[in-house]
Amino acid sequence: MPNQRSVYYLSDRTGITAETLGHSLLTQFDGFEWRKVSIPFIENEEQAREVAEQINQTAERDGKRPLVFSTIITSEIRRHIEQANCVIYDFFETFIGSMEQELGQPSAHAVGRSHSVHNTSSYFNRISAINYSLSNDDGMNLRNFDKADVILVGVSRSGKTPTCLYMALQYGISAANYPLTEEDMETHDLPKALLPYRDKLFGLTLSAEQLTQIRQERRPNSRYASLEQCELELKWQSELYQRYRLPFIDTTNISIEEISTTILKQKKLKRRLYGE
């Protein structure tokens, strides 16, 4: 029976920052089973009191203090949480004092800035990158490839689409993708449509075992999903990447975040969003 601990993510806005930070700390502790509760938009003292009460009940039930990751900015709201039976990791309070000193001015102490829309041009860059990725998915609209920041290639189900969408949402990057198909295999060459864009290409690959598992979800027991077919396609793909010296990443067991960040770094892509 694993060690269970309750975890709260508290925020006066979306809670995304608290979750990201808390998650990255929790992954450093093995052998626990975390019972996670996210409470965003804690906007007044009444709500804060209810949350404190909920935390107290959890503490009593567990016989252990919940871990609370908080980005609550308003001190009146935070005060109620601080009185609850929990251990607080307070991202705002911890760093803001030292930053005020370094920057020589008080912080705004204003709620809801980190995921607000401050900057209209950032907003439009983001939406336009998402639209670009959607309309240039899976080899659609080849004539738009000159507008791509990067063009991902890879066999079916190698992770091209989720990666393109993530790069658009997180970084405002216009990422197109082009599937390497069986017909391409027959030509033993890079698809003609891609030749003018060699500098923009980035390959994805993965293990045949993972590829067959992913394809089985889509078309169970098909030739398409068979281990033999996956091995064949990946072998051909690997030769293609080598012949054209395409940069590529093996996505087996790595996350969309890691794939995207690696491509960004290796292709030296200029991001149009910076955590806005």
Next chain:
Amino acid sequence: MPNQRSVYYLSDRTGITAETLGHSLLTQFDGFEWRKVSIPFIENEEQAREVAEQINQTAERDGKRPLVFSTIITSEIRRHIEQANCVIYDFFETFIGSMEQELGQPSAHAVGRSHSVHNTSSYFNRISAINYSLSNDDGMNLRNFDKADVILVGVSRSGKTPTCLYMALQYGISAANYPLTEEDMETHDLPKALLPYRDKLFGLTLSAEQLTQIRQERRPNSRYASLEQCELELKWQSELYQRYRLPFIDTTNISIEEISTTILKQKKLKRRLYGE
């Protein structure tokens, strides 16, 4: 001339946690212009020395210490950064000691856990939610609506698609969307396809000024993009939301993150990802 300060986001992995933390703190200080540099995947001492050197050069050029937000876990690598001329906000070092004490065990001090794929079922949930959102965008595949966690409705360009994609990527939520069109307006009623799913609907709206601005980007000087047409559609939409008592959110000037989190909270959706 605004106050310029250089900011570094350093990480031995993707840098996403460092960027999230830094961004949410920096937004609390007005009147600065931040020169941001993200350096992910600092994986050995050689690279760390180069980064330290780069920071020193920046400090000299600026005449001010750069602000460094770091999630570097390996102490050998961190040591080099600590010797550079900068002020470090070290996310990992700050909290991990207190957590070790609370949890009664040492942390793994292992790199690359927060955005890795630990959990295959989480990974498949995420991919399947993304696929669901893509194939149920813009009223496609109405027969799949019974599998939706939520169905967003709203006039063209009200932000349905980016919100659905974000909910899929961030939370593993299967979100469909259905556009309210001029033909729907003529019936003065909720589109028939939506009637069986009233409980799953969530409306988006926004100001006519913002809608016309967004539509102008797509089809400049069209009737579709005119202020008059936008006002007409939004008025009809508002009456529809009221008549059917649909929950809705006004997305004017708020981010995709805020929209998504609000929907999640109001519809009490069960997320299949938790910052994994």
